[in-house]
Every structure is written in structure tokens, then in C-alpha cells.
Amino acid sequence: MNIFRLAGDMTHLFSVLVLLLKIHTIKSCAGVSLKTQELYALVFAARYLDIFTNYISLYNTVMKLIFLGSSFSIVWYMRYHKIVRRSYDKDQDTFRHYFLILPCLLLALLINEKFTFKEVMWTFSLYLEAVAILPQLVLLQRTRNIDNLTGQYVFLLGAYRALYILNWVYRYFTEPHFVHWITWVSGLVQTLLYADFFYYYFQSWKNNQKLHLPA
């Protein structure tokens, strides 16, 4: 464990807590994409298949349970909670996220480190996570007013993977033959997808204005 990875995990934890807090306290999911939340639930389900069979550490298991629990409960809130679901903007959240799942699955079947069920599912979760934010970014472009919590959620979600990239650089230089191209490339693509959001987020922060993305 290095500082970059710990910072990345904490940033990721904060992003899901910010979102859960928003939905649970103000009972609203305005501006939040259900599609992205469903993709993330799928990412964690595919990645943490061995949560009970491959014990690594208490920290690792607890964090996996938190990520699984939070992502599925956010999906539950947005789909079934009678108050929260009313604030879900399904007419705007129209990204066909099923078109993301299949290509990622096919790619995982073609490009992976080992052709086993667990490894292919793990690789699938990497590719899917890289594109899971797209429905949310599209929704932000459409809904003019981006409330602070949603903006912070997306920012933290992007920052966590950027910190993971620093973690991979650190591990590359400190651990012998630590080479994982698949993870590095998908992590880089994921972070680059946030590039323009980061730019506008920083601009709004610098000029102390409300965050708005150009149409």
C-alpha cells in the first residue's frame, strides 16, 4: 500500500459517500445518471467475485463491501425509493449504456491476462469502469444546473483513478516486473474521459462561478 493508492481509495470512498449523502439526506437524485450507477454496480459485481474466497486484508474486504453496498443501494434508491425516484430525470438520462457493456465484454474476452472466467470478468470490470462515467457526463452536459454535490461526486470519481495512475507509476519503479498494460491503458482512458470536466470544474472553482458545461 502506498500513499497514492490510499489517497485514491479514500477519494473513491468519499465520492460514493457524497452521492449517498446527497440522495439519503435531501431525498433527491437530480442530475445523477442511473445508468452510470448501474454500470458501477456491475463493475464492482464483476471485479469482486472473489471477495469471500480470496482474502487479502481486512481493509480490502471492508472497502469492497462498502463499494458493493453503496453502489447497489444507490441504484435501489434511484429505482425504487418512492421519493428519490421522482427526482430522477429519465428523459435526459438516455445514454444507451447497454452499448457499452457488450463491447467491454467482447474486448475482455479478446484482450486479457489469462483466459479464465475470473480473469475475464476482472478485465471486463476494468474496461467497463473506464467508460461507466459517460452517461453521467452526457447528462451533465444536458442538465444546465449542476448542483455542487453532483459536481463534487464526478470530480472525486475522476480524481481517484488519476491517483491510481500515480500508484501504478510508484509500484512500477518500486516493485520488480510490475507490468500491467491492460490496467494502465484502461485507467488512463478513464482519466482522460474526465479531462474536459476537470477543466471546466477548475475554471468554475477559480472564477468562483457555478459549474456549467458548454452544450
Add this chain to the structure above:
Amino acid sequence: KEESVLKDEL
């Protein structure tokens, strides 16, 4: 085992 090295990440 290199494979497990990466799997300790979240």
C-alpha cells in the same frame, strides 16, 4: 506470483 500483485488493489 505477479497476478496476485495487482489483485490486491480495489
